[in-house]
Amino acid sequence: MVKPLxxxxxxxxxxxxxxxxKYLSENNVELISISRxxxxxxxxxxKIISKNYKEKNFLKKLQNSDALIHLVGIGKQSVNxxxxxxxxxxxxxxxxxxxxAKIKKIIxxxxxxxxSNTSLGYFxxxxxxxxxxxxxxxxFTIFRPSYIVGKDDLFSKNxxxxxKSGEIIIPGSGNYSIQPIHVSDVVKVIFESVSKFNNKTIDLVGPDYVTFEKYVKLFSKGTKTKIRKIKLEEAYHNAIINSKSNFGIDDLNILIGNFKGNHKRLSKISDIEFKSVLKLLQSGRLL
Ligand SMILES: NC(=O)c1ccc[n+]([C@@H]2O[C@H](COP(=O)([O-])OP(=O)(O)OC[C@H]3O[C@@H](n4cnc5c(N)ncnc54)[C@H](OP(=O)(O)O)[C@@H]3O)[C@@H](O)[C@H]2O)c1
Structure with a gap:
C-alpha cells in the first residue's frame, strides 16, 4: 500500500x-494542523494548539512530514x-x-x-x-494570490x-481591476504543489481580469443596493481614522495597485479547469 502523504x-x-x-482530508492526507x-x-x-509556534515538544510532532503549508498572515497592522x-x-x-524537522517542502x-521593487510595507x-x-x-513553492473568493472569504463578507446596509462604496473611480480565483481551485493547486512546481514562484490568479466597479455591480445584482463612489481622499481618510472602516489602508493600496498576474502560465502548468468567478457570480452560484 502507498504511504499517505x-x-x-x-x-x-x-x-x-x-x-x-477539508480537501486534503477528503484526499486521505494525514494532516497536522496548527492554530492558536x-x-x-x-x-x-x-490538532496542535500553539500560541506562538515556539512551545517545547512542538518540533517532534512535525518530524519528516512531506510538506508544510504556511497560511499564517495578516493584511492589517495594529500596535500589537x-x-x-x-x-x-x-x-x-x-x-x-x-x-x-526535516520537512521536505514548504508552500x-x-x-x-x-x-523586489515594491515600496509598500505589506508587500x-x-x-x-x-x-x-x-x-x-x-x-518550495511560493504562490502570489489575487483575491481568493468562496464561502466566507473576507472580501465577499465585506x-x-x-x-445589508443598503449601499456599496467604491473608492475612487472603480476602474482598477482584480483577478479573483475560486477557493476550490486554490486548494487543488496547493495540493498539486506538494509534488510539483518545485522552487517556483507562481501567480495564483483566476481567468477573469475585471474592474472593481463591474465586480461590485455583478456581486450586488438582484439586490436593491445603491452603489456610491467616494473620493479616494475620503476612503483613505476613513481608513486612517477608523481601523474598522470597510477598506483598510492596504486594501486600498492593493486595489489601486491594479496588479495583473499570469493566469495562462498557471493554467498551463497545472491540471485544473479553472472556474470563472464572473460566471459563478452571473449564475448566482458563487455565494
Ligand atoms: N484570502 C486571500 O484572498 C489572500 C490573498 C493573498 C494572500 N493571502 C495569504 O494567504 C494566507 C491565508 O489567508 P486567509 O485568507 O486564509 O487569511 P485568514 O483567514 O486571515 O487566516 C490567516 C491565519 O493566520 C493566523 N494568524 C493571524 N494572526 C496571527 C498571529 N498574530 N499569530 C499567529 N497566527 C496568526 C490565524 O490562524 P489561527 O487563527 O488558526 O491561529 C489566521 O486564521 C495569508 O498569508 C494571506 O496573506 C490570502
Missing part, C-alpha cells in the same frame, strides 16, 4: 486553511501585531522549524504585487518572507455587509 498546515482556522484541510485556538478536526488530522512580526519573522521561524502564500513583509523561504535550501 503527511502535511502540516499552519494558521489552521483561517479561511484558506479551513477549505484546504481550538478547532474541530477532520479525520486523519492531528505588525507585518514584520507576523508576515516575516514568524515565517523565518517556521522555515527554521521545517529544516530542523507559502505571498501576495500578487509582491516584487515588503511578504517579499522578505519569500526571501527566507528561497534562501532556506528547502524545496461586500455582503455593505449590501
Amino acid at each position: 503527511k502535511i502540516v498546515v499552519t494558521g489552521a482556522s483561517g479561511f484558506i486553511a479551513k477549505n484546504l484541510r 485556538n481550538d478547532f474541530k478536526n477532520f479525520k486523519c488530522e492531528t 501585531t505588525d507585518y514584520d512580526m507576523i508576515n516575516t519573522e514568524l515565517t523565518a521561524h517556521i522555515v527554521n522549524l521545517s529544516k530542523k 507559502f502564500l505571498s501576495g500578487l504585487g509582491v516584487s 515588503i513583509s511578504k517579499y522578505n518572507a519569500e526571501k527566507q523561504i528561497i534562501d532556506s535550501g528547502l524545496d 461586500l455582503k455587509k455593505q449590501i
